Amino acid sequence: MASMCRFCGVPLEHEFVNLGLSPISNAFVNPNQANEKEPLYPLHAFVCSECFLVQLEEFQSPDEIFSDYVYFSSYSDSWLAHAKRFVESAAERFKLDSDSLVMEVASNDGYLLQYFVERGVPVLGIEPASNVAEVARRAGVETIDEFFGVALAKRLRDNGRTCDLLVGNNVLAHVPDINDFVGGLKIVLGKNGVLSMEFPHLLKLIQQTQFDTIYHEHFSYLSLISVQRIFRHHGLEVFDVEELKTHGGSLRVFAQHPDGKQATTGAVERVLNDERQASLDSLSGYQNFAERVAKVKDDLLAFLEAARSDGKSVVGYGAPAKGNTLLNFCGIGPDSIQYTVDRSPYKQDHLLPGTHIPVHAPEHIAVTKPDYVLILPWNLQDEIVQQMSHIKDWGGQCVVPIPELRILE
Secondary structure (H helix, E strand, O other): OOOEOOOOOOEOOEEEEEEEEEOOOOOOEOHHHOOOOOOOEEEEEEEOOOOOOEEEOOOOOHHHHHOOOOOOHHHOHHHHHHHHHHHHHHHHHOOOOOOOOEEEEOOOOOOOHHHHHHOOOOEEEEOOOHHHHHHHHHOOOOEEOOOOOHHHHHHHHHOOOOEEEEEEEOOHHHOOOHHHHHHHHHHHEEEEEEEEEEEEEHHHHHHOOOHHHOOOOOOEEEOHHHHHHHHHHOOOEEEEEEEEOHHHOEEEEEEEOOOOOOOOOOHHHHHHHHHHHOOOOOHHHHOOHHHHHHHHHHHHHHHHHHHHHOOOOEEEEOOOHHHHHHHHHHOOOOOOOOOEEOOOOOOOOOEOOOOOOEEEOOOHHHHHOOOEEEEOOHHHHHHHHHHOHHHHHHOOEEEEOOOOOEEOO
8 A cells, every 4th residue: 555645645656766674863872772673664765746745654753753852953063154154144135133033943952043143133943852952042042842833833823923034944854744834834924924944955866866865854855846836735935946055955945925025036947947857847857766876885885895805994974864874775884884973972972773883072083093984974075074184194085975985085
């Protein structure tokens, strides 16, 4: 029995890619529990033949995934800089001041709203992970720790809290009930308010074989074609879109109520045309992806085997969700990658889910002096190469696995 599309309800009969069984990608393992059985769930992505939304089935509820979360946005310097640039630009473009209200859904640890607070613009964060919300509150960012949807949006609106700018960065992909979520956005957006949503661009995922960005926290994989359709269904109109380099290539989509004041830019049609040229408006655009994924796996395994044969040591940098998809799909464990490192203390001294590769602090690399450092968050490649420049002292090299394996000089 086929599952149904989470947006339009059509049976899902067309496979996009099957990455086998995988643990929840942020379910890090305490070394004391290393012998306990981990739950594994299918990573099987389908494309809807009607609305072309690429999606996974829901195997774990958002409550289970996000209630006590280990991802803190503020541990990436480049992401903080990205957030600050957005705040400066949006404040100016949409004339936000002390009489405005900026709301962010999935506001994490206040990484973005803190910059509006600095400018004297009132804010409200909505963050379901209580431990992360508490960090934001301590930083002076008012935060509600609840899941966002129609019910919360109505409560906020009834309390007179509609917003002039509504932000959602990398959250649209994370919601299983996309209709409840977007329906809530419509309700809480002020009459002349602007909605800004960022999400990884499906077009880039396909073009650059970014299959490791498929994991259970990401229920949907989004094109402008599908997002425009979903927004229109809920009474929101896209008026501008920016192409970003974040997360391997993202879109920042701006939307408003149909009678809003913002003029539609030519960027909307330009991105839609790019997607149509890649056939993302027909099933043909989604074929052959699995074959390219298999090649990435083969190349990475061949590199690791050659390194082992040559007596070279390989470690990882980063413990991102995407890295866990890559390592589990390729069947890579501590025999091939001795350990990985991460700046987040919440991940250190744990084991990666599924593969049980140990996670250390970044300083550990200078202790063991590995020959190769495999960059798992390849979207932060430039930042990490800079941080790891000292490995050249002993002849170490950085390696990137996606879109194809490259040993960086």
